[in-house]
Amino acid sequence: MSHAENAIAPRISLVVPVYRVQGYLRACLDSILDQSFTDFEIVAIDDASPDACGRILDEYAARDERVVPVHLTENQGIGKARDLGALRARGDYIFFLDSDDTLAEGALQAVADRLDLTADPDILLLNHVRTYWTNRVQASAAGEMLAAAGKDVFTALERPEYLTMFAVVWNRVYRREFYVGNEFTFTDGIYEDALMVYKTMLTAERIACLEQVCVEYRQRRQGNSMRTPGRKHFGIFEQYARLFAFLDERPHLEPVRALMFERMVSHFLFTLVRPDRIVPSDRASFFKRSAQQYRRFKPAGFTRPEGMTGVRFELLERGSYPAYQAFELAGATKSKLRKRALKTKNVLGRKAYDQLYRMYQRRPIDENLAVYSAYWNRGVACNPAAIYHKAKELAPHVHGVWVVRAGDEENVPAGVDYVVSRSPRYWEVMARAKYLVNNVNFPNEIVKRPGQVHLQTHHGTPLKQMGIDQQRFPAAAKNMSFHKMLERVDKWDFSLSSNQHSTEIWERVYPCAFENIDSGYPRNDVYFQATSADVARIRAELGIQDGQTAILYCPTVRDYQKGFIPRLDLERLCRELGPDHVVLVRAHYFYGADPQLAALQERGLIKDVSRYPVVEDLCLASDVLITDYSSIMFDYACLDRPIVSYVDDWDVYSKARGVYFDLLSQEPGQTPGATATSEDELIEVFRSGAWNGERAAALRQAFRERFVQYDDGHAAERVVRRIFLNQEATPAVLPLAERTPAPRPAQATDRAGVTTGGTAGDADLVGA
Incomplete structure (x- = not known):
C-alpha cells in the first residue's frame, strides 16, 4: 500500500518549505529520516526553486514513501508554501521545519513522548540551539524556562512569560485540528513568523513545553533572506499592525x-x-x-x-x-570606536600594500582584459587554460594575460601573454582587468574592485571534505584561517561545477554569495574532442609500445604526512605485471622531484610523468587509471575507461581528512571500479582481469551517471558565453548516452594506423 493510500495518519507531519537550499537540503532530510521515531511524513514544498532542490526531493521520495514532494510552478514565498504544506499534512501534529535547519538526534521521539505525557496540547514549545559555520553551537535563552514548565499545561494568559520566547514557528509543534480549525494562515512578506506565533499562542487553550533540544538552527553566513538588507524589512510594521x-x-x-x-x-x-x-x-x-x-x-x-x-x-x-x-x-566606548574605524580602514584599503597597486586601482577597469591563473601561478593549465583558448575563439576582443611564478617564464607556451607575480605589470593587470579567472583563490592582498568579475573554476570534484567542513579535521585545518578563506571566497561572482554533487558541496562549504554555473569542467572538453590520431600520437611521444597496457598511477597528497611517500612497491608491481604493461607515475604537484621515481625510471621500470605539463594527455594515452582519493578519477571517468581504487590507508585518510562518500563501499555511484587495499590485492585485480570486468564496468557506469553529469565537450563554450559574452550558457548539455568519449588506445592505434614507439616528448607537448 502506498503512503497516499495508507488510511492511518502519521503522528507528525513535518512541513518543509524548500527554496534555494540545495547545499543544505540533504542534511535537513537526512536528519529527519534518520530519527529513531518513524511515525511521520515529510510534506516538502518545492517553491519553484531554480536550483536542484526539486530533483533532490524527488530522489528522496523515490527511496522513502514518507517523503511527499509538492512542486509549485511559481514561487509563492515561504508563508504560502507553509500554508499549502499545512493543508496537505495528514498528521496529528504539524512541525514546520526550515529546509536549511536540521533536527537533533532523538528529537521526534522526545516530541512524541511529551505529547503523550501532556495529553495532546494545542502547542508544544521546543528547545533549540544555533549552529554556526565555525562549528560553534549556542544554546537558546529559553532552556531554563522550558525546563521550569515541567509537565504543566497552560495558556499564554496564565504564563505570559512564554510569549517572550524566540518568535519563530519552527520551535514549536501545532495540533493539526487546532491549527487548521482556527484557519491560521501566514501573511505575505517577512516577519510573518512573529505574527503567527503570537496569534497561535494567544488562541491556544493548552500549551506545553519540552526542554530537550530538538532543532539545530543554522546561522547561515550568507543567503538568509532575513539577513539581506533592504526596504523589505519595513514589512515589520504591517505585521505588528x-x-x-x-x-x-x-x-x-x-x-x-x-x-x-x-x-x-x-x-x-x-x-x-x-x-x-x-x-x-x-x-x-x-x-x-x-x-x-x-x-x-x-x-x-x-x-x-x-x-x-x-x-x-x-x-x-x-x-x-x-x-x-x-x-x-x-x-559607545572609545575602544569600540577605534576598533570600528580600524575595521572600516581594512575593508576599504585592505593593507595598502603598494603605492603602484593603489595608483592602478584609481584607473578605469579595462572591459576587454582578463587575468588567468592556475594552481597558485604554476602555469597555463586546467580549467582556466581551456577557457582562455575558447575565449580567444569566441570572444577575441578579450585579451588574456596569465600570472606565472618567477622562474617559470620559459614554460609559458609561445604566443601567450603573461606577467610575473608581484612584478610592476602584475599590479596593473590585477587592478584593471574586468575578468579574474582562477582555479584556486587569488592572494589576500588582491582587492576586487566594483565592476570586476571573478570566476572560480575549481580544479576537481570533492571526495575529501572541503571549505568550512575541514574544521572538523585537524590534518586538513592546520595553519588555516577559515575567516580569511571565506573573505577570499566573498570575491567570487561565479563558481563552476561539473556535477550536482559538487554544486551542492560548494554552496554549503563556501557560504558566500556567488552564482553556480553547472557547465562541466572546461579542461575535460578534450576527452570528447580528441581523435584516434591524437591518442596514438601521444602514446608514441611517451614511448608506449604497441600492445602495451598503459597504467596511469596518480596518488594524491596526504595532509597527515610530509613529502611524497610511495604507497606502492612500484618495482614489484612492474615485475609482477610484466613487460606488456607500462606504469606512468604522476606524483602530486605539491611535491618536488622524487629521487626514488627518478631511479626507477633510469632502470626502465616506470615512466615518471610527474612534471609532464598536460595531465589530460596522460589520461588519453593510458588504458587504465590507478588512483586513491585524487579528483582525477572524476575527470578520467569522462573517458569511460577502467579506474582502479588503490586505498591502503582508507581508515587513516577518512578520519584525518574526511570524505563525502565511501570509495570502498562497492555501492553504485560511490565506487568507480575495482578496489584494492594492499599490493597483493592490486596485483590480483590485474592478473584476474577484474580491473576490466563486467562488475567494474557496471560500477563505472553508475559513477559516470553521478559525476560525469555536465561534461560533454562544450563546457568551455558555455562558460565563455555566460561570462565574457553575457549570454545564456549554451549549448545545452548532451545526455550521457549521446556523448562519445575519445577512442581507447587499442581503437586509436587501429584507426590511426600509427606505429608507436620512440621516446617521451618534452615540455613543448600540448593537449589534444
Missing part, C-alpha cells in the same frame, strides 16, 4: 497588550541597528515609522523598561532620530 488588530478584536487579551507592545518596540529597535537588515540611508525613515507605530499602539499607562532600554524607548516615542543617534554614539 495586524497583531494589534487581532488584539483589538479580543478584549479578553488586554492583560498581555503591554507585553506585546514591548515586544514590538524591542523588535523595531533590534532591526534598526542591524546592518544586515536596515542600510544606513534608510535608518532615519525606519526610525520615523517605528516612532509612529509606537505612538499609535502605546497602551494606556504603559511603563517603559528600566535602564538603557528604557531610554531608547523614550527617544523613540519622542521621534527624534538625531537625538537617538547621539545617544547611541555617546554610549
Whole structure:
C-alpha cells in the first residue's frame, strides 16, 4: 500500500518549505529520516526553486514513501508554501521545519513522548540551539524556562512569560485540528513568523513545553533572506499592525497588550541597528515609522523598561532620530570606536600594500582584459587554460594575460601573454582587468574592485571534505584561517561545477554569495574532442609500445604526512605485471622531484610523468587509471575507461581528512571500479582481469551517471558565453548516452594506423 493510500495518519507531519537550499537540503532530510521515531511524513514544498532542490526531493521520495514532494510552478514565498504544506499534512501534529535547519538526534521521539505525557496540547514549545559555520553551537535563552514548565499545561494568559520566547514557528509543534480549525494562515512578506506565533499562542487553550533540544538552527553566513538588507524589512510594521488588530478584536487579551507592545518596540529597535537588515540611508525613515507605530499602539499607562532600554524607548516615542543617534554614539566606548574605524580602514584599503597597486586601482577597469591563473601561478593549465583558448575563439576582443611564478617564464607556451607575480605589470593587470579567472583563490592582498568579475573554476570534484567542513579535521585545518578563506571566497561572482554533487558541496562549504554555473569542467572538453590520431600520437611521444597496457598511477597528497611517500612497491608491481604493461607515475604537484621515481625510471621500470605539463594527455594515452582519493578519477571517468581504487590507508585518510562518500563501499555511484587495499590485492585485480570486468564496468557506469553529469565537450563554450559574452550558457548539455568519449588506445592505434614507439616528448607537448 502506498503512503497516499495508507488510511492511518502519521503522528507528525513535518512541513518543509524548500527554496534555494540545495547545499543544505540533504542534511535537513537526512536528519529527519534518520530519527529513531518513524511515525511521520515529510510534506516538502518545492517553491519553484531554480536550483536542484526539486530533483533532490524527488530522489528522496523515490527511496522513502514518507517523503511527499509538492512542486509549485511559481514561487509563492515561504508563508504560502507553509500554508499549502499545512493543508496537505495528514498528521496529528504539524512541525514546520526550515529546509536549511536540521533536527537533533532523538528529537521526534522526545516530541512524541511529551505529547503523550501532556495529553495532546494545542502547542508544544521546543528547545533549540544555533549552529554556526565555525562549528560553534549556542544554546537558546529559553532552556531554563522550558525546563521550569515541567509537565504543566497552560495558556499564554496564565504564563505570559512564554510569549517572550524566540518568535519563530519552527520551535514549536501545532495540533493539526487546532491549527487548521482556527484557519491560521501566514501573511505575505517577512516577519510573518512573529505574527503567527503570537496569534497561535494567544488562541491556544493548552500549551506545553519540552526542554530537550530538538532543532539545530543554522546561522547561515550568507543567503538568509532575513539577513539581506533592504526596504523589505519595513514589512515589520504591517505585521505588528495586524497583531494589534487581532488584539483589538479580543478584549479578553488586554492583560498581555503591554507585553506585546514591548515586544514590538524591542523588535523595531533590534532591526534598526542591524546592518544586515536596515542600510544606513534608510535608518532615519525606519526610525520615523517605528516612532509612529509606537505612538499609535502605546497602551494606556504603559511603563517603559528600566535602564538603557528604557531610554531608547523614550527617544523613540519622542521621534527624534538625531537625538537617538547621539545617544547611541555617546554610549559607545572609545575602544569600540577605534576598533570600528580600524575595521572600516581594512575593508576599504585592505593593507595598502603598494603605492603602484593603489595608483592602478584609481584607473578605469579595462572591459576587454582578463587575468588567468592556475594552481597558485604554476602555469597555463586546467580549467582556466581551456577557457582562455575558447575565449580567444569566441570572444577575441578579450585579451588574456596569465600570472606565472618567477622562474617559470620559459614554460609559458609561445604566443601567450603573461606577467610575473608581484612584478610592476602584475599590479596593473590585477587592478584593471574586468575578468579574474582562477582555479584556486587569488592572494589576500588582491582587492576586487566594483565592476570586476571573478570566476572560480575549481580544479576537481570533492571526495575529501572541503571549505568550512575541514574544521572538523585537524590534518586538513592546520595553519588555516577559515575567516580569511571565506573573505577570499566573498570575491567570487561565479563558481563552476561539473556535477550536482559538487554544486551542492560548494554552496554549503563556501557560504558566500556567488552564482553556480553547472557547465562541466572546461579542461575535460578534450576527452570528447580528441581523435584516434591524437591518442596514438601521444602514446608514441611517451614511448608506449604497441600492445602495451598503459597504467596511469596518480596518488594524491596526504595532509597527515610530509613529502611524497610511495604507497606502492612500484618495482614489484612492474615485475609482477610484466613487460606488456607500462606504469606512468604522476606524483602530486605539491611535491618536488622524487629521487626514488627518478631511479626507477633510469632502470626502465616506470615512466615518471610527474612534471609532464598536460595531465589530460596522460589520461588519453593510458588504458587504465590507478588512483586513491585524487579528483582525477572524476575527470578520467569522462573517458569511460577502467579506474582502479588503490586505498591502503582508507581508515587513516577518512578520519584525518574526511570524505563525502565511501570509495570502498562497492555501492553504485560511490565506487568507480575495482578496489584494492594492499599490493597483493592490486596485483590480483590485474592478473584476474577484474580491473576490466563486467562488475567494474557496471560500477563505472553508475559513477559516470553521478559525476560525469555536465561534461560533454562544450563546457568551455558555455562558460565563455555566460561570462565574457553575457549570454545564456549554451549549448545545452548532451545526455550521457549521446556523448562519445575519445577512442581507447587499442581503437586509436587501429584507426590511426600509427606505429608507436620512440621516446617521451618534452615540455613543448600540448593537449589534444
